[in-house]
Amino acid sequence: MAEAQAQQRGGIADDGFAEAESGVRYEVDGEIATITLARPEKRNAQTFATWSALARIGESLPEQVRVVVVKGEGPSFSAGIDLRMFTSEGVPGQGSFSTAAKIGDAGFEQRIRQAQAGFLWLRRPEIVSIAAVQGHAIGAGFQLALSCDLRIVAEDVAFCMKEPALGLVPDLTGTKPLVELVGLAKAIDICLTARTVHADEAMRIGLAEQVVARGDLEQAVSDKVAALLSVNRDAAVATKRLLQGARQRTLEEQSVAEGIEQAARIKALFG
Numbered sequence: 001m002a003e004a005q006a007q008q009r010g011g012i013a014d015d016g017f018a019e020a021e022s023g024v025r026y027e028v029d030g031e032i033a034t035i036t037l038a039r040p041e042k043r044n045a046q047t048f049a050t051w052s053a054l055a056r057i058g059e060s061l062p063e064q065v066r067v068v069v070v071k072g073e074g075p076s077f078s079a080g081i082d083l084r085m086f087t088s089e090g091v092p093g094q095g096s097f098s099t100a101a102k103i104g105d106a107g108f109e110q111r112i113r114q115a116q117a118g119f120l121w122l123r124r125p126e127i128v129s130i131a132a133v134q135g136h137a138i139g140a141g142f143q144l145a146l147s148c149d150l151r152i153v154a155e156d157v158a159f160c161m162k163e164p165a166l167g168l169v170p171d172l173t174g175t176k177p178l179v180e181l182v183g184l185a186k187a188i189d190i191c192l193t194a195r196t197v198h199a200d201e202a203m204r205i206g207l208a209e210q211v212v213a214r215g216d217l218e219q220a221v222s223d224k225v226a227a228l229l230s231v232n233r234d235a236a237v238a239t240k241r242l243l244q245g246a247r248q249r250t251l252e253e254q255s256v257a258e259g260i261e262q263a264a265r266i267k268a269l270f271g
């Protein structure tokens with residue numbers, strides 16, 4: 001098993017700061033990549049270095065990887081953005097929102113795009129991403145779970161989109177998947193009240209695929225990974241591509257897309 005501690009350069013105030021601890025561990029074992037938020041003593045709070053590390057993993061993901069598991073060590077999946085970002089001192093080497101406010105709208109929007117890159121790749125058709133979520137998944141933590149294709153959660157899961165309560169918007173790619181999963185009204189309810197969604201509701205409204213006892217989370221994720229790896233790889237990629245495009249297409253267009261994908265499959269299998 002290859003293992004690498006992902007430590008990145010990058011930061012909101014100055015790209016040239018000394019290497020910062022990203023708090024991300026990354027392992028590849030054959031067709032499975034596992035990303036672990038590994039700062040449990042700070043409830044896996046996320047910094048720009050975390051998002052930079054996630055983006056680099058996406059850029060360098062080995063081609064053989066089919067399933068990516070995202071998990072957090074300790075009692076919480078992730079308590080969201082590192083609250084030091086809201087202080088004048090900021091995160092050492094990465095500045096704070098008050099330094100970010102000084103770089104101008106265009107510069108800050110570019111920083112956000114860089115951060116979002118750490119989340120967006122998790123939806124690629126070539127992989128299936130699974131968030132294994134226990135405890136709190138707040139703000140950026142909730143959005144990281146939303147950036148994955150599937151969410152398997154423990155009974156103690158507590159999702160909360162806290163950004164509006166802090167005067168911010170959710171900007172780490174979470175708004176679209178949230179609306180697609182739960183619908184506009186429920187997404188408004190969840191975000192604009194910053195209330196907590198617990199396991200039963202998460203399951204009921206489609207935020208979670210599966211709820212398991214806390215001690216069973218690892219096994220449930222392993223079982224899902226095994227099931228995902230049991231189907232034909234190329235068919236899985238083509239099917240995910242079809243499913244992802246379905247919402248944007250009419251029924252007629254989707255039927256045409258199915259035919260095109262199937263023709264390629266038949267040719268590959270029997271041609």
Ligand code: ACO
Pocket residue numbers: 041042043045046075076078079080081082083084136138139140141162163166168
């Ligand atoms: N950023 C930085 N440090 C954090 C964060 C955070 N987001 N969350 C927790 N920590 C630290 C605490 O300061 C504490 O550090 P210390 O031991 O040095 O004092 C340690 O992690 C443990 O935190 P506790 O609060 O003691 O842990 P507990 O399990 O009781 O509570 C909880 C967990 C509910 C997640 C709580 O820590 C919390 O509310 N954190 C803040 C959540 C938040 O507002 N996040 C921002 C969301 S908005 C966004 O992400 C854009």
